[in-house]
Amino acid sequence: MASVEFSRILSFFKALSDESRLKIVGALASNERSVEELATLLDLRAPTVSHHLAKLKEVGLVDMRSEGTTHIYHLVMSEMRLLAKRVLSLDAMETFTEDVVADAWERKILGDFFVGQRLKEIPASRKKREVILRWLVERFSAGKRYTEKEVNAIIGKHHPDFATLRRELICAKLLARESGIYWRT
Amino acid sequence: MASVEFSRILSFFKALSDESRLKIVGALASNERSVEELATLLDLRAPTVSHHLAKLKEVGLVDMRSEGTTHIYHLVMSEMRLLAKRVLSLDAMETFTEDVVADAWERKILGDFFVGQRLKEIPASRKKREVILRWLVERFSAGKRYTEKEVNAIIGKHHPDFATLRRELICAKLLARESGIYWRT
DNA sequence: GCTCTATTTTGATATATATCTAATTAGATG
DNA sequence: CATCTAATTAGATATATATCAAAATAGAGC
Numbered sequence: 001m002a003s004v005e006f007s008r009i010l011s012f013f014k015a016l017s018d019e020s021r022l023k024i025v026g027a028l029a030s031n032e033r034s035v036e037e038l039a040t041l042l043d044l045r046a047p048t049v050s051h052h053l054a055k056l057k058e059v060g061l062v063d064m065r066s067e068g069t070t071h072i073y074h075l076v077m078s079e080m081r082l083l084a085k086r087v088l089s090l091d092a093m094e095t096f097t098e099d100v101v102a103d104a105w106e107r108k109i110l111g112d113f114f115v116g117q118r119l120k121e122i123p124a125s126r127k128k129r130e131v132i133l134r135w136l137v138e139r140f141s142a143g144k145r146y147t148e149k150e151v152n153a154i155i156g157k158h159h160p161d162f163a164t165l166r167r168e169l170i171c172a173k174l175l176a177r178e179s180g181i182y183w184r185t
Numbered sequence: 186m187a188s189v190e191f192s193r194i195l196s197f198f199k200a201l202s203d204e205s206r207l208k209i210v211g212a213l214a215s216n217e218r219s220v221e222e223l224a225t226l227l228d229l230r231a232p233t234v235s236h237h238l239a240k241l242k243e244v245g246l247v248d249m250r251s252e253g254t255t256h257i258y259h260l261v262m263s264e265m266r267l268l269a270k271r272v273l274s275l276d277a278m279e280t281f282t283e284d285v286v287a288d289a290w291e292r293k294i295l296g297d298f299f300v301g302q303r304l305k306e307i308p309a310s311r312k313k314r315e316v317i318l319r320w321l322v323e324r325f326s327a328g329k330r331y332t333e334k335e336v337n338a339i340i341g342k343h344h345p346d347f348a349t350l351r352r353e354l355i356c357a358k359l360l361a362r363e364s365g366i367y368w369r370t
Numbered sequence: 371g372c373t374c375t376a377t378t379t380t381g382a383t384a385t386a387t388a389t390c391t392a393a394t395t396a397g398a399t400g
Numbered sequence: 401c402a403t404c405t406a407a408t409t410a411g412a413t414a415t416a417t418a419t420c421a422a423a424a425t426a427g428a429g430c
Contacts, residue, residue, distance in 0.1 A: 010207055018418075022195055034312055035377060040290040048419055050378055069376045069427045070310055071412080083274040087265075105225040115223030124256055124398075127219055203388075220407060233389055235408055254397045254406045290409070309375070 005086070010081045015059045020044060021052045025075065028062060032074035106131045119159040122168075130172060136165065137174040137184060147181045151175070190271070197268045200244045205229060206237045210260065213247060217259035237266060237330040291316045307353075321350065322359040322369060331367045336360070 016022055020042055025031055027041050039049045053073055056062040060079045064071050109131045113120055116125040123129045139154050140146065146154075148166075155169075157164040176185050201207055212226050214220055224234045231329045241247040247265045249256050273285060298305055308314045324339050325331065330369055331339075333351075340347040340354075355359040361370050 006207070010202070010204060013198050013202040013207065017195070017198040020193060020418075022191070022198065026191075034310075036375095037312065039291050040293050044418095045420060046377065047379080047421085051418080054187065055388085066427085067311060068309075071377065072312075082271055087272070098302045105222045108225050112339075124253075125219075126252060127222065127255065127257075168204075205388075221405095229388095230390060231407065232391085232409080236388080239408085251397090256407065 004090055009083065009086060011059045012061075012087075015056055015061060018052070020048070021056060024049070024052055024056065028073060028075045030170050032072050034070045036070070038073070106134075110135055117158055121157065122161065122164065129161065133165075133172050134162045135170055137169060140175070140182075140184050144183065147175065148180055148182065151182045194268065194271060196244045199248075200241055200246060203237070204323075206241060209234070209237055209241065213258060213260045217257050217326070219255045221255070223258070237294050279356065291319075295320060302343055307344065307349065309344065314353065318350075318354055318357050318359055322354060325360070325369050327369045329368065333365055333367065336367045 013153045016025065022055070024038055027038060029146070032083050033041070035046055035049050035053065038044075038053075044047065048100045053062060053064070057064065057073075060076055062073050063076050065071045069117065109128050113123060113128070113132060119132065123132060136158065139158075140151075151166055155165045159165060166175070170177055173185055174180050200245060201210065208227055209223055212223060218226070220231055220234050220238065223229075223238075226232045227234065228288050238247060238249070242249065242258075246261055248261050249258045251257070274322070294313050298313070306315065308317060309353060321340065321343065324343075325336075336351055337347040340350045343349060351360070355362055358370055360367050
């Protein structure tokens, strides 16, 4: 469902959303450091630091080299920059909830307010009303011109209060009118 | 203890380290949206979404305007950019663990291995040995030249195995030697 | 091979928090 | 003013996870 990017970025945020881990990254920003050294700096036990380093390593933000039995960790800046840059890009973010899902809400509204082709009532909330209006304007052909009578007839098939809906369609700039003639915008 | 920046950035990461909240941000990236709308999009109950929006609002990543009883939320991109940019800056990160704290480890090592001026033993780990050596080289005056006998005497005051330590000091390039004469680098 | 030290793994515990339902608040409408 | 709807708050629960102590692992040096 969610894009690959998504879980990648989510892991990135999860990795850095802990006080100790963020401090570790801070400490590694100036210098590579051993587990014990980090433990002293942050006033934590070695196993705790080891646990955090494992998480950071998993998402590729740090890497390690051994020197005897001591493991010396360092930041992987390329990864850091890559991910931070991605956070800045809105295009990437928009894919977090996919477009297919994106009109789930509209479909729900249509389902809620229609019985077949018949509109049960005109939604009070502007956002919901807009969904209905966008559906309604689809009943008109693009380019074709309609008299007010024709417009009323088309809307009237779906709801008795064609006057209100007609006015709303104009107001929402979905229909245009000039000297008694209507057309889709 | 930690800088103002630090808690700010930590909150930022915490805010975005949840799957639902990241999806909300994604959904808001393309459009402002009501609570109900987000709830449908993410398949969550309204209170849950409300809870997440409150958290995002707290760190300033989203803001809200009312339209009747419906609350319409939108991203605050300036905040988003500001914080993401800050993540990229290493200078800021280095302040996460302050410098005062930064030599805590060295002081601990010195405390662990010295009894007064007397070195209990030579640390096996290279990183710890280096701390001792840097302390030791401070016993020599910068610029002054020493015979090997003098060097041995100075080191010998702190540990019997002056030969090993002398060799280590050279090896670590803290002391230099030429034709039997030693000096601080 | 034994010992020492640095790290990691395991297991336990306590805290944080995401989610839900139910109750409450607050606008809007008749 | 009663009612309806959208949102929030309160309360409950279950899951996740940060932390530590103890045990296991793995190099280094004797």
